Amino acid sequence: MIQWLKDRHNITSNRLHRDFSDGFLMGQILKRILPDHVELNNYPRRNGFKSKLYNWETINKNMLVKLQMKLSKNVMEKLASSRQDTIDVVLYKLMTVEKEMYENIKKYAAQESMHCIHNDIHCDVVSKESDMDVIVQAPSEMISYLTYAEVKTDLKKSCKSLCLVQEKSANLENQRKLMDECINTLCSQIAEMCNSF
Template sequence: MARVIEAPPLEEDEMQRIYEWIDDVPLSRPKRNITRDFADGCMMAEVVKHHYPKLVELHNYPQAHSIQQKLNNWNTLNVKVFRKIGFQIARTDIDKIINCEPEAVEKVLHLVQEKLEEFKERKSDEPSPPQADRLQGLAKPKGQPQVEVRVQPNNAIREKEQVINELRETIEIMESKIAKLEQLVKLKDSKIQILTNKLTAAGLS
């Protein structure tokens, strides 16, 4: 299971390297204020997609103005992207970014940069899969018919596992959204009760 990590504080030179790293990424929106630019998670999704296009589907991250939609984008990043890389961003850091706290974005960007580099090293260390065509068409001795050797790939199993993982991710995202909606309903019920009490008190007086 991916570990939830809080972004550590940065030195000034580390901060500068983050700005240089981001400058190399072609973003869909011009950078004006990095604290606000990254608040909804969309640009973070673009940064990861620039390095690993297959990990990110940008349509999952609509530009957002409400706190709830921004939180949804970051939760989706955590579940669908960062967990595959091997970590997840702490909720406290997400809240700081959404609320545009100074240096919150830079700290998380530095964490993401480190994890992307670690992910790249792990991928480069993985052995390349055997080529099926090397085992096909093996020659038989003269006078005997040539037999085609077929390799039964594990693609079907991998596809099923991928479908299962995607369904789990979707369930986690939906559970998160349901929990937030339940909180909103409770908050509205509380406000309604307060207004009802005030109206009752006013009527009695």
């Protein structure tokens, strides 16, 4: 686990229970795992027990629940009060979840992804059957699969709306042409009636 913290998240510490007590370092790790879902300013460095506990409650509510790692009030209190071995259990679980996420990404990449290169843009198309938040490679950045799926859904809705607007526009254009023809016909009939008097 210490090696995972060092290699994967650039965190070195001999006193994990103290360094993680305010939740700040946990926020940094979560930012690396789910970059689109973590705002580091929500988890500032804290000194007092109540402030540290507040950070852990926020992390638990906003992030750990999404990773199916919900912590009990008792565990959060132990973390905030720097109890030894409590952070070890939480970090081990997080390490396991992160490894599972990356294994799933590799599995999906091997089984269901298609690679396309078009005008120097590389993209991976990932199957939408997944209900977990995996990472999708997009041009020059990483985005979560949930964000990708939401944007794709919004794009489909926008395309449908655009098609409806185009159909209505075409209908209005046809009606305008018919009205122009009617007006021209009426004008020519009026001109003929005026000429006959």
